Amino acid sequence: MTWPAAAAPPDGDVEPVEEFRARARAWIAGNLPRSDPARLHLPAYRITAGTEEEELAEVDRNRRLQRLLWDGGFAGICFPREYGGLGLTPEHQRAFNAETTGYETPALIQVPTFVPCAAVLLDFGTEEQKRRHIPAMLRGEEIWMQFLSEPSGGSDVAGALTTALRDGDDWILNGSKIWTTGAWYADYGLCLVRTNWDVPKHRGLTVFIVGVRQPGVELHRIEMIDGNREFCQEFLTDVRVPDSNRVGEVDDGWTVGTRWMFHERNAMGGGSPYVTGVRHGNVEAPTGADRLIDVARRAGRLGDPRVRELVGGHAVLARAQIALTRRVATGVQLGRLPDSATALTRLMSAEVEQRRLDVALEIAGPAAAGGEPGELFHAGTEYLLRQQASIGGGTTEMARNNVAERMLGMPREHNPYTNVPFRDVPKGPPGA
């Protein structure tokens, strides 16, 4: 099971993909703004360093673009109709994504708003939660983020220390979350917290919807190597959340969390059907390779056979990624591959992106160290954040564990704390 049943309407009900594509092409040409060629080298899914006003303007622009999709009848292509979506298939989404090449899309709010947040709501949310939030997301009115990782450990998300205590019909949350993308301009977050310290780690977790601007939530923006400040840390102090904001059962948050991370891996691998646009979206052509050809052209090195082989090496990986992403999506959908196979696309996405950065740096050469602002110099600064591709969205070490242990059934790492109450599990060196 991957796509909700409503995303695949019965035969005869579905607009043929090529007709949909033609309709989308005409609408996109008439409605979406063309991408600014001067900004093509900027990573569209990330706000680039600027003044806070400029960044907020960028967020507003993304909200308006999402609203434009909604008004045009192209928002939520794979979301069920009852929650404002179109109820179409991943092939329709892929066709739409391909047609957006060269146009601006609301890239900033696809991940994490639609994946994993909306996807998790579809899987576990109450009817009221879905009807209230999903159409609002599709209209660009609600931007969501993930209160998942904590300062005490990024990969071991089930080791959450942030705690929720029951208080009548409410819960009171205390703790800290980190690596939340764009929390400072977001509206809501999905929050994984500990509701029971007296059971083993995975059995005492619960998921809540938390308003980012509600009392007790304090945000701190983190400056990354290249100067961008998209990531945040939050401090939660006596944050009051009604029980109606609970997603899934009490103490069963790991069931939600497992699915949550499946969706996140799927988004990182470009395999999610809920993403619009070519960034993070499933695509038909290796656009990263075209960017490298552009870098080579600007560097005057496109005729150099060594450069051409490097570019080809990346393009081969990008083609492998496209084929793999489709195969895994199909395989998971048909039940021929386990959900854990999305860890393969997650691994591949890091490999492709890092190869692109490596090749761009090589082609740009000294211009990446000292040069005019633009594509060539950018190859240097962009390279500085190279490891983000294998850290963000779950590290590739975790993905390799998933492939080995879940997909291939290799023995799990020895864990002496499987049956130990979480409060008795060591959380630092002895005596610390």
Place this chain on the structure above:
Amino acid sequence: MDLLATDDQTFLWDTTRTFLERECPLTTVRELAGSADGFDRDFWRQGASLGWTSLLVPEALGGGAITGTGVADLAGLAEVFGAHAAPGPLLPTNVVAAALARRGTAEQQAELVGGLLSGETVAAWAHAQPARPALAPPAGVTATRDGDDLVLTGVKAPVEAGAQADVLLVTAATTDGPVQVLVDPRGPGVAVTPLESVDLARRYARVELDGARVPASAVVGDPATGRDDIEWQLQLAAVVQSAEIVGAAQVAFDLTLAWTFDRYTFGRPLASYQAIKHRVADMRLWLEAGHALAAAAAADLDAGAAAGPEVASAAKAYTGEHLTDLVQECIQLHGGIGLTYDHDLHLFLRRVVADRVTHGTPAEHRMRVTDFRELAS
């Protein structure tokens, strides 16, 4: 294997798998190492009756290409061949059968296609040229007009099944462009010399043409289409080789995964070490991506998709590099036993190496991908 394979395709591949398991287990492949021809004619005729040579030949010519997925059908067969390190000239006969079906004259088709379909006739595609890139236009052999004849001069090597073939399809340069010419390997001016082979059940030969004279009617297609024809055949070769590599790598992977569970060191199975698990995870990624690319390349070539040439080269470059690495990793994880002749891993390593380096190495195909990308972007 394509996850969306039809029942007909699955039946075709399963039939061949069963046949190869019965007729050609790995012990038989090992015995073939010492044989001159690498495969048995009767074995090949039986295989042909299972459809091995009919998939790219339309029904009107007696073939089995009725579904429009002939390349995918053949790629699935090649994958089964790889999984058994199987003998037999699957690639060359199919390339020549397809060339005849696409461009052959009625006379050429009448003379040769029936024999290829029944397995009576074995054909070789003489395209590789010594000391020249495999993907470059043919220049090492020239075809010169002399009255109603063509005179061929030059060398082709390595030619798969060259010494076993009853007919050669030779690519040659003319002043008007490249052509493909049917040549009798036993005719005057043609010398076929067997070469050593890295694969136990595959044979290569050197074909020397020293003023070999053929009638103009031996030309398949013409100089105007020759470049595109050869190009398409190279794409077909890339797809078939990619699929065969995937098949061989899958078996090597399966053997190795099982080994990591069964082999104990320091009181634990190899599979319990994270250092091993992470390497196996990468291998699994390469394998799945190889499956995905081979299937995508076959589907694109069948559909005549614009991206077809690029994806075919990407498939060959990816599988040729990563899946030969994968088989070497399999040997590494086996330790010393993996380096022995007795262990079966080398049978698959030989097959992936042979496929990797013929009809374009990964590096050559990477260059082509850039060429295609530049045109597309």
